[in-house]
Amino acid sequence: MPFEINELNLIYLLVGVSAMLFAEAGYLLFFRSASYRSRVNRRLALLNVVGANRQDLLVQLRRERGLTSAGAFRLPLVAFNRLVLQSGLTLGLARFALVVAVGATIAFAAVLILRGNLIEAVLAAAFAGIVMPWIGLRMKRARRQRRFAGQFPDAIDIIVRSLRAGHPVPIAVSMVSREMPDPIGSEFGIVADEITFGADLETAMRNLYFRIGQDDLPLFVTAVAIQGTTGGNLGEILENLSAVIRGRFKMRRKIKALAAEGRASALILSSLPIGIFAMIQIVAPDFYSSVWHFDMTKLVLACAGVWMATGNFIMYRMVNFKV
Numbered sequence: 001m002p003f004e005i006n007e008l009n010l011i012y013l014l015v016g017v018s019a020m021l022f023a024e025a026g027y028l029l030f031f032r033s034a035s036y037r038s039r040v041n042r043r044l045a046l047l048n049v050v051g052a053n054r055q056d057l058l059v060q061l062r063r064e065r066g067l068t069s070a071g072a073f074r075l076p077l078v079a080f081n082r083l084v085l086q087s088g089l090t091l092g093l094a095r096f097a098l099v100v101a102v103g104a105t106i107a108f109a110a111v112l113i114l115r116g117n118l119i120e121a122v123l124a125a126a127f128a129g130i131v132m133p134w135i136g137l138r139m140k141r142a143r144r145q146r147r148f149a150g151q152f153p154d155a156i157d158i159i160v161r162s163l164r165a166g167h168p169v170p171i172a173v174s175m176v177s178r179e180m181p182d183p184i185g186s187e188f189g190i191v192a193d194e195i196t197f198g199a200d201l202e203t204a205m206r207n208l209y210f211r212i213g214q215d216d217l218p219l220f221v222t223a224v225a226i227q228g229t230t231g232g233n234l235g236e237i238l239e240n241l242s243a244v245i246r247g248r249f250k251m252r253r254k255i256k257a258l259a260a261e262g263r264a265s266a267l268i269l270s271s272l273p274i275g276i277f278a279m280i281q282i283v284a285p286d287f288y289s290s291v292w293h294f295d296m297t298k299l300v301l302a303c304a305g306v307w308m309a310t311g312n313f314i315m316y317r318m319v320n321f322k323v
Helices: 007-029 033-037 042-050 054-064 078-087 093-115 118-164 169-179 184-196 201-212 217-230 234-258 260-283 295-319
Strands: none
Touching (some): 042 054, 054 184, 078 118, 118 234, 184 201, 234 260, 260 295
């Protein structure tokens, strides 16, 4: 047989896996709830490290996100600093800059060694040091905002139940920070800490929107600000707001499902020429060898790439909607 299994080794493997599963079951069985709660979100985990000093915890969370200890931007590049802040990156600006510099250096050295062209190496380093971090941060911000949008109605429900139980708004906000995972748990924890150290509720909520940038947050901030100015039943207002946000969330999902055909068409039409070209190169490597050295070939390929990118952009705009 081309492949034989040693029964004794298989038994040893299964025994080892069983022991690991048994140890995990015992760990989860006797896992204390307090230890579990400390791992609900990053803020609670850091609270055990920093200790009971919530001011030091607030300063550390701000510095991790690219802010000063007072909550202002650390870099003069406001757009980039806002992107780093809203992406939820916890490396800090110094470590992030070091990682980007190392990546750009590796790209420069790799292209210079493989291609031997200084201009191409500089372009590769610029792409790895500028374009790729920007694209990565935008993707990370979009993913974080989607997660926040999915958690936000549940957080509002927790606040509503806490208000109906007779708790004040700061206590209701702190309950969200203890019960919800990231990103919303740590963000509402920062709101609770800012209120504790002197910020008013409206300012803390506006800082929350400043750190997240999600589309549903202005409704929440406006509702809290109006209630703080004119009074009213905040619990009822937030309950209605939760229903509205859930409706918008369902509408976004419905639109995404209806636009799935367009996205699939764009993916297939974009990948088909590249896939066919790769298959031809594998099956008949000499098929394009007679035309590679012509400048017209490179020009035609460049025009085809631009035309394909234009079509992809048009299809992307057709299947993406703001709700």
